[in-house]
Amino acid sequence: MESIFRIEGEFESYHFKNRLNRFAVETEEGKICHLHDPGRLEELLTPGREIYAIRKYKGLECEIIYTKVEDEFILINSKYHNSIAKNIIEKGLLGKNFKLKKSEIKLNDMRIDFLLDFNEKDYYLEVKGCTLLDGEFAKFPDAPTRRGTHHLKKLAELRRDGYGAGVLFLVFRKARYFMPNYERDQDFYYALIDAVRWGVDIFPLRLYFDGRRFFALGLIEIKIDGPAGI
Missing domain, CATH: 3.40.1350.60 (Trna Endonuclease; Chain: A, domain 1)
Incomplete structure (x- = not known):
């Protein structure tokens, strides 16, 4: 099966703690990450959920790209x-x-x-x-x-x-x-x-x-x- 798109960059794994506002998330590791998704995502962003991010984003420490639920990787970055x-x-x-x-x-x-x-x-x-x-x-x-x-x-x-x-x-x-x-x-x-x-x-x-x-x-x-x- 042919891939239709590939995300580049080095991912780091963190764990979700809470959503500070619409576009900022705090991780259990103490990082503040940008969240580029207007959705509420309440079913996905639960405490302890593993999230994957790219380091550094416009002054913040990281930008969230996706999360994982059981065996599913789920994109949560609308850009x-x-x-x-x-x-x-x-x-x-x-x-x-x-x-x-x-x-x-x-x-x-x-x-x-x-x-x-x-x-x-x-x-x-x-x-x-x-x-x-x-x-x-x-x-x-x-x-x-x-x-x-x-x-x-x-x-x-x-x-x-x-x-x-x-x-x-x-x-x-x-x-x-x-x-x-x-x-x-x-x-x-x-x-x-x-x-x-x-x-x-x-x-x-x-x-x-x-x-x-x-x-x-x-x-x-x-x-x-x-x-x-x-």
């Missing part, structure tokens, strides 16, 4: 998402003949991650990372995300205007299904349902991470719970 997604697009792993045109497209008061060409038509693709596992279900989001809801509404608007639009969920867990998380964010849930009704594509792509390299395992099935359950 890599678009690099992974770019390789997925270029390798044609989403089942559509996409061609990359631009990254980080500004649309009024927000940015969309990618502008693609699909059959000579503009197609907008947003990327999200999914780390929450509930049984066989990968769920997004793990905390309320106003930004994510705005992205879905913008993608639905783009579809209404005749453009192509989709969301790529990078699933970093051993999941069989993907599900919008009604319990954590009902606004996001309803925005996703509405986006799908307008023709926005949903691509939940499961990835395997060996602590250094990422491998694409394929798209997983979407299931909907909550009031719109199917």
Whole structure:
């Protein structure tokens, strides 16, 4: 199986103690590390959990890259998402003949991650990372995300205007299904349902991470719970 992305650098192992704020973590070893992930990560960052980091980050002692749950290595650093997604697009792993045109497209008061060409038509693709596992279900989001809801509404608007639009969920867990998380964010849930009704594509792509390299395992099935359950 061919790797789609590799993280470089020397990793050091620490143990999670507590989250000082949204972007800073204290380890049991007394290190203060940068956390580049907007998610709540409560199910992953529990006291004593092993975390892996690269030394030094903008004045802090380290930057967290991933954690380990049983035999799973789980990326918890969102700065890599678009690099992974770019390789997925270029390798044609989403089942559509996409061609990359631009990254980080500004649309009024927000940015969309990618502008693609699909059959000579503009197609907008947003990327999200999914780390929450509930049984066989990968769920997004793990905390309320106003930004994510705005992205879905913008993608639905783009579809209404005749453009192509989709969301790529990078699933970093051993999941069989993907599900919008009604319990954590009902606004996001309803925005996703509405986006799908307008023709926005949903691509939940499961990835395997060996602590250094990422491998694409394929798209997983979407299931909907909550009031719109199917």
